[in-house]
Each structure stands twice: as structure tokens, then as C-alpha cells.
Amino acid sequence: MSELSDRFARQARNEALFREVNERIEQLAVSGQPWSVDGSIEFMCECGVDGGCGERISVPLQVYEHVRAQDDRFVVRPGHETPELEHAIEWTDDYVVVDKVAAAEWIVEDDPRGAASS
Numbered sequence: 001m002s003e004l005s006d007r008f009a010r011q012a013r014n015e016a017l018f019r020e021v022n023e024r025i026e027q028l029a030v031s032g033q034p035w036s037v038d039g040s041i042e043f044m045c046e047c048g049v050d051g052g053c054g055e056r057i058s059v060p061l062q063v064y065e066h067v068r069a070q071d072d073r074f075v076v077r078p079g080h081e082t083p084e085l086e087h088a089i090e091w092t093d094d095y096v097v098v099d100k101v102a103a104a105e106w107i108v109e110d111d112p113r114g115a116a117s118s
């Protein structure tokens with residue numbers, strides 16, 4: 001099992017929930033709803049702090065798909081990273097792509113789309 005505290009385990013599960021929400025947002029956006037011309041979609045921040053910060057992040061669809069291709073990657077607002085759970089691998093002014101630390105991967109690995117991380 002993991003050495004993560006309950007608090008971080010809970011937060012990681014919240015992040016997995018927001019991932020589900022964002023999957024839905026993406027489906028709606030792609031299925032013909034008008035969305036921004038530059039190809040970005042307004043996703044929910046996936047930081048998962050205290051049930052979610054409720055903030056929006058503008059992420060290009062291409063980048064989002066890239067993030068979702070791995071089940072331990074998430075996208076959050078700059079500054080919303082939690083070092084105990086994840087480390088940033090890609091920064092922009094609008095969003096940060098984070099990769100889960102090994103201790104947290106088992107919590108989020110049920111992503112139906114994601115490939116197992118190595």
C-alpha cells in the first residue's frame with residue numbers, strides 16, 4: 001500500500017473525479033458545441049484541493065488529449081500543483097501538466113482511457 005496520508009489520498013481521488021468531469025466537458029465540446037476558435041477548451045482545474053478549487057483552465061484540445069493518454073497525468077492551474085502528489089512536467093501561463101508521484105499512482109490508475117504508466 002501507499003505511504004500517502006489520508007489527506008493526500010483523498011485529494012488524489014478528487015483529482016480523478018475532476019478528470020471524469022473534464023472528460024464530459026471535452027465530449028460536449030467536441031460534439032459540435034461552439035467553442036473557442038483557437039482550439040482551447042475551458043476545463044476544470046484538476047488539483048482536487050478540498051473537493052476542487054472550482055477554477056477553470058483553458059487548455060488546447062491537443063494538449064488535453066496528450067495528458068489523458070497517460071492515466072497518472074493531470075492538468076491544473078499554475079500554482080495548484082501539490083508537490084507531495086505530483087511534479088510538473090510542462091508549464092504555460094494558462095495551465096501546468098503534472099505527473100503523479102509513484103505513491104499516488106495506484107489511486108488514479110483507473111482511468112479507462114489511459115495507458116498504464118511505466
Ligand SMILES: [Zn+2]
Binds near residue numbers: 046047048
Ligand atoms: Zn485548482
